[in-house]
Amino acid sequence: MTAAQRVITILLVVLGTMTTRFLPFLIFPEGKTPPAFILRLGKVLPYAAIGLLVVYCLKDAAAPPDYGLAEGIAIAAVVLIHRWKHSTLLSIGTGTALYMLLVQIFFS
């Protein structure tokens, strides 16, 4: 990607983000109520989008040398630590450190 293409990509991400933030205020100025199906989609999309993102992160995981084993172990650790301590920072920190250890030492 060239520098110009990078800038365009970043600007489009800014534009996309601002679209999602400003849209409701542009469509529904001063007390106009949105239609029911928009409200419903707005309610369920946040959950579905995170599920999609988890899969997005793992899209290339099933490749050699470990066929996703490192990801599997690290995610299991994140889930266990998070259910145990409920600390976002601890879960992310430990999970990432464990993953780095796995891919650098055991699956390199």
Place this chain on the structure above:
Amino acid sequence: MKRNAFRAALPHTLPICVGFLFLGMSYGFLMRSKGFPFYYPLLMSLFIFAGSMEFVTVNLLLSAFQPVYAFLLTLMVNARHIFYGISMLEKYRGTGWIKLYLIYGMCDESFSINCSASPPPGVDKGWFMFFVTLLNHAYWVAGATLGALLGYVIRFDTTGIEFVMTALFVVIFLNQWEQGGDHKAALTGVACAGLCLALFGSQSFILPAMLLMVICLSFGKDRKEAAG
């Protein structure tokens, strides 16, 4: 007036400060480890100001140039902001020019404080929400920049550091799940993405997955509707 509002807003944002510095730093450090100079995370955190999307943008910048895909992916990842906006239509009303910045800076954390916390009596609502948003914005930019700068100084094998993004989304997924979020919708997201990944492969599955997701969710009934 502004001084009072700042003082009232600050304590609400302190937990966010810790989280944003940590996550922002890992984001900045990740960008640096992928070879980007420090002003990339600085400007991206300042202008995009949507944490999860900034992590995804690292991947976008490292792959082939696909502008339409980048835009659509952003809409999808940040679709939740539409819901935030709908929730804040009333609350942001009548705040004057501040409203533009409140909408611009409406990340998950600023939204969660602004929709739940109310300023103490005598403190202007608009300025209170302005400082909540501004402080969170500042923590995030500071974290991202600091992380990138650290990336120049600290040198170690960063192989696998990109897992910080996976871990982040897994944790958000768990939090939503445990806080009684819509389990059916969460599983729909995973299932649609998994199915399309198997069908279309890792390079081109996102767009069909998004489409399938919106279709499934539009036809599904939510619990309240089904009960009522």
